[in-house]
Amino acid sequence: xxxxxxxxxxxxxxxxxxxxxxxxxxxxxxxxxxxxxxxxxxxxxxxxxxxxxxxxxxxxxxxxxxxxxxxxxxxxxxxxxxxxxxxxxxxxxxxxxxxxxxxxxxxxxxxxxxxxxxxxxxxxxxxxxxxxxxxxxxxxxxxxxxxxxxxxxxxxxxxxxxxxxxxxxxxxxxxxxxxxxxxxxxxxxxxxxxxxxxxxxxxxxxxxxxxxxxxxxxxxxxxxxxxxxxxxxxxxxxxxxxxxxxx
Amino acid sequence: xxxxxxxxxxxxxxxxxxxxxxxxxxxxxxxxxxxxxxxxxxxxxxxxxxxxxxxxxxxxxxxxxxxxxxxxxxxxxxxxxxxxxxxxxxxxxxxxxxxxxxxxxxxxxxxxxxxxxxxxxxxxxxxxxxxxxxxxxxxxxxxxxxxxxxxxxxxxxxxxxxxxxxxxxxxxxxxxxxxxxxxxxxxxxxxxxxxxxxxxxxxxxxxxxxxxxxxxxxxxxxxxxxxxxxxxxxxxxxxxxxxxxxxxxxxxxxxxxxxxxxxxxxxxxxxxxxxxxxxxxxxxxxxxxxxxxxxxxxxxxxxxxxxx
Numbered sequence: 001x002x003x004x005x006x007x008x009x010x011x012x013x014x015x016x017x018x019x020x021x022x023x024x025x026x027x028x029x030x031x032x033x034x035x036x037x038x039x040x041x042x043x044x045x046x047x048x049x050x051x052x053x054x055x056x057x058x059x060x061x062x063x064x065x066x067x068x069x070x071x072x073x074x075x076x077x078x079x080x081x082x083x084x085x086x087x088x089x090x091x092x093x094x095x096x097x098x099x100x101x102x103x104x105x106x107x108x109x110x111x112x113x114x115x116x117x118x119x120x121x122x123x124x125x126x127x128x129x130x131x132x133x134x135x136x137x138x139x140x141x142x143x144x145x146x147x148x149x150x151x152x153x154x155x156x157x158x159x160x161x162x163x164x165x166x167x168x169x170x171x172x173x174x175x176x177x178x179x180x181x182x183x184x185x186x187x188x189x190x191x192x193x194x195x196x197x198x199x200x201x202x203x204x205x206x207x208x209x210x211x212x213x214x215x216x217x218x219x220x221x222x223x224x225x226x227x228x229x230x231x232x233x234x235x236x237x238x239x240x241x242x243x244x245x246x247x
Numbered sequence: 248x249x250x251x252x253x254x255x256x257x258x259x260x261x262x263x264x265x266x267x268x269x270x271x272x273x274x275x276x277x278x279x280x281x282x283x284x285x286x287x288x289x290x291x292x293x294x295x296x297x298x299x300x301x302x303x304x305x306x307x308x309x310x311x312x313x314x315x316x317x318x319x320x321x322x323x324x325x326x327x328x329x330x331x332x333x334x335x336x337x338x339x340x341x342x343x344x345x346x347x348x349x350x351x352x353x354x355x356x357x358x359x360x361x362x363x364x365x366x367x368x369x370x371x372x373x374x375x376x377x378x379x380x381x382x383x384x385x386x387x388x389x390x391x392x393x394x395x396x397x398x399x400x401x402x403x404x405x406x407x408x409x410x411x412x413x414x415x416x417x418x419x420x421x422x423x424x425x426x427x428x429x430x431x432x433x434x435x436x437x438x439x440x441x442x443x444x445x446x447x448x449x450x451x452x453x454x455x456x457x458x459x460x461x462x463x464x465x466x467x468x469x470x471x472x473x474x475x476x477x478x479x480x481x482x483x484x485x486x487x488x489x490x491x492x493x494x495x496x497x498x499x500x501x502x503x504x505x506x507x508x509x510x511x512x513x514x515x516x517x518x519x520x521x522x523x524x525x526x527x528x529x530x531x532x533x534x535x536x537x538x539x540x541x542x543x544x545x546x547x548x549x550x551x552x553x554x555x
Contacts (some may be wrong), residue, residue: 007351014348015339086335086393089299090352091325244301245262 004092009107016070016108020196033062038119040149046128049120051137054213059144062116063109063152067183068180070108070161072172074101075243080168088240098238102231104119109152117144131162143216150223164237184188252277252436253298253405257307260293260460266273266291269460275453277403280430280437282451286446290460291440292332295406298438299329312404312520325353328397328405333411334389335396338382342373342392346399347382353400360399367395371425387418389488391425404436411446423449445550456549478518482511482528484535490530495524 039057042049078084166172253275266289279444296302300320309316350360368374371391413421455465500519505512
């Protein structure tokens, strides 16, 4: 199983950023979040970057953006390019194909995010050198690593689930983006509408009472549950006969 | 005892209200090239998918290399090579990487994999271009690459779904020659679906015709020709009068005849001496320039059995 998994990861990594129309577009896709979140943000936030929740937000957004833009290729891309049936006709087991694609996306999203966190750490130290190397606050570091991993897993599982059922890469990408960004839009609407129903002081008092660390732990719990649910859904949806007939 | 590469018994596959494969039974001996002929939508691709264990039959069973395709589908897929309707080539990857991936997928040891990739690509005339992106290649070259991928792990059985479909004449001839050469060199059983009679005529040792999911006829190409129509004689000349044609028609061995611009096509009931027929014509004052003995082409056989 491990050998088969590595084979699929090898193949997926070969094509990960090559589906873009040009090599420069692929490089831009990779470098943009690193430049914005790894260089510009830490320059702006300086020391606060290592202790506040901003880096956690970036740890969530980065894998979400990276994986959401590439995961639709996993099955919808194979289907669109007529390579899926040949892949399914090979001796590779179902789980190796599914988890190989899933792991490649997770490692890509998580790996780039960890690299970005390292780059931002270097930037803060360059900008705010205090005679010794500063590091992330342990809780923030742990949450950064966990959030980026869990968001990577959640987006990859969701993306695979949608990609398995989509006829084209375009329709898969649209559905993934809509599904992922709908909660943010709803949250924005709530933030916009809430002050009209509740007095501002009540909202502010409620926010002041909130413990950021507790909120993040709740978020981690929600992400773990979402990961398990979506992964089980993807496993249930991966059926060779169904994939062949949808090809 | 005959060894069979494929044994199909009363295989049926329904898709909702459509019966794609209808009670097919076949036994295909090892070491031959078997042609599965049929018009578009006859059930050829569904049969291949059933043989690969990618679809579950509604009833009946198929055994490939002695293994049930439903119970041991993983093992069956590991033992055979398949070139399906589409080449399945990853166009963004190089030709070499395409083979490398499937070599790894079939768990070939590194040294053996490398040697085999070189052997196949050299044989197919693609070795010098192995680093090129496969997407930049012509359709014929991609088909050759797909053929190399199919044979990479030295399967004892290969399933080919319309291997020359959509290719220009030159590429189709090249693929046919490569296939024939590789099949005999590697001693592999080939199950080939096609609606191209030239493929069947030039490649196949045995053929079966499928129509609307049902097996219509099965046998060697010669056997099928004999069943579709008896021997025939073509006579080319001048002055074939109505009288001469009536005399020929009256001959006890002549089934039917057709005269088009002094080109006589005579279907015989049994093998007979053509000299007698020529004598009849010459006796009426006709001039005979050329006499050819022949049989129905496989295309005519196909058309007669599929009712097209």
